[in-house]
Amino acid sequence: MQRRRFLGMTAAGAATAALAPTLTACGSGGPGSGTKKLKLIAADYGDKPSNSSKKYWDALVRDFEDKHSKIKVDVEVYSWTEVDKKVADLVAAGKAPDLAQIGAYADYAAAGKLYSVDQLLTVPTQAEFITSIEKAGEVHRVQYGMPFVSSTRLLFCNKDLFDKAGIVKAPESWDELQAAAKKLQANGVKIPFGLPLGPEEAPAETMMWFLSGGGGYTDANGGYTIARTENAKALDWLRDELVGKKLTGPGDPARTNRQDVFDAFCKGDVGMLNGHPTLMQQAKAKGIKYITAPLPGIKGKSKSTMGVADWMMAFKQNGNRDQIGTFLDFVYTTQNVLDFTGQYDLLPVTSSASAKMHADDNRKELRPFLEQLENAEFYPADKTSWAAVSKAIKEKIGDTVKTGGDATSVLSEIEREANSLENASQGR
Incomplete structure (x- = not known):
């Protein structure tokens, strides 16, 4: 069952991979094509093919590309037993993805591999993150980890x-x-x-x-x-x-x-x-x-109570900062956040999505978890x-x-x- 692994379990070996030398860049469209191609490696929160996270990402990417014809997004979804190592291996080989949605970010941030959040997101999107979770994404008071989903106990x-x-x-x-x-x-x-x-x-x-x-x-x-x-x-x-x-x-x-x-x-x-x-x-x-x-x-x-979060991060290697930011602003729209969290009974990481979920009587059993999120304490995931x-x-x-x-x-x-x-x- 893949969901056993979700939320905050630290990536084994990421520190070593994050410190490996950079080789060659990848992930952009061909020269002169005018189109940029982004690579996202994401974790699978489903426990069977019928509820695989790949279905969510495929639908989101189709919607995004309809609105942004000059940006293509290739998403690869891996089980939690594979995804951290997949990202670490790509970084070690000098082929970092543009984006990774995995369990830990601090090693990559400490190695200077990641864009800071304020380099990527518009101010309104960045301001949407719930404060307690946002701070858990900081290294030396600079946010590199973008919370993707969360949970309390x-x-x-x-x-x-x-x-x-x-x-x-x-x-x-x-x-x-x-x-x-x-x-x-x-x-x-x-x-x-x-x-x-x-x-x-x-x-x-x-x-x-x-x-x-x-x-x-x-x-x-x-x-x-x-x-x-x-x-x-x-x-x-x-x-x-x-x-x-x-x-x-x-x-x-x-x-x-x-x-x-x-x-x-x-x-x-x-x-x-x-x-x-x-x-x-x-x-x-x-x-x-x-x-x-x-x-x-x-x-x-x-x-x-304890809060747990999984993270989205953006690698600098391919230089696609503007396109990554545009895509992430779309990922963190209220409805997209709710579509994902609602499927797996997880908690939103943005204030507007959290408020909307709290008001939804069909999700009333999640209210006690939501109400604890603002004051929850998280793993010291900012520490390498x-x-x-x-x-x-x-x-x-x-x-x-x-x-x-x-x-x-x-x-x-x-x-x-x-x-x-x-x-x-x-x-x-």
Whole structure:
């Protein structure tokens, strides 16, 4: 299923490719033709041929070319298991596409490969980006990453399991979450709370618990604060109060992936879990009744939730800045944004599309996700070190919630590695 990979997972090997030497340019129309040809490499958000993203791009390009006869756009769509490597290989070979819609941009920006957003978009288009997401696309206060789609996270609760266990409302604090999990456990629920700290999306689940405990990966100035006390306390609480009390089911959280708990939730085996909008479609398809609520926090509703974004970026190599800008202004029109996000239950990245989706009664289940977007916190995707830090979290964080796990030690180790990488990338 391709959608497992979407939203914010960092491109493996992109840093190496981004720093490779430039060879020859490609992507323009022939000399004197008067026509420019753009190449776009895009990710596939569908999980079968009938809902492949290629259909969206083919229709959009036809519409665009009808209005702009001097600009042709060739779009290649790849699965999430292929797309990052495809772009990295093209850049390394000196054949960068004009545009790439993938999961990470910072390595290419740091290597000087990308146009800044203000070099491409008209002021009205640029002003449309939701502020919290726009800032996640900046490197050294200059925006290079254009958000393409986004998502936030909520707590999902199985309504039937809650009713049978006598739980009358979604928990708002960690203590209430534990109390609800105990009632579910006593009522025979296999997995009272699904805790995916496996390699698929451990950085996301970890970040949600850090935020709900008053911590996070970085401080207000963007410096790494992985080893802060609030983060260690969150992991210690998970170790002692959920995992240690068998409230996360029989599996090992360190080996449990997001899709594992999504699948179990859709079978009626999970009472609660943190999820994104895609779970709504999956649960409905299996007849699961659910409720959603803000993430529980240490003393009450979490003050922040995690936001995730995938990115559009424009490479400078072929020199087609004006044509790229014209195409992107078209891509980010309100209806085009809604056509894509509506197909996959994702969130728009522009204010007008978000407002229109919020007002659409057919999309009312997305409103709680939309309402969190403006204040959501995102991965530190602007850091070239984030790919390696994310990998370290995937490899090590699950051990912190096992019996005898030492969160302080593991987080300190990851932070030292993060700062070392970041300093090296800054030439310090």
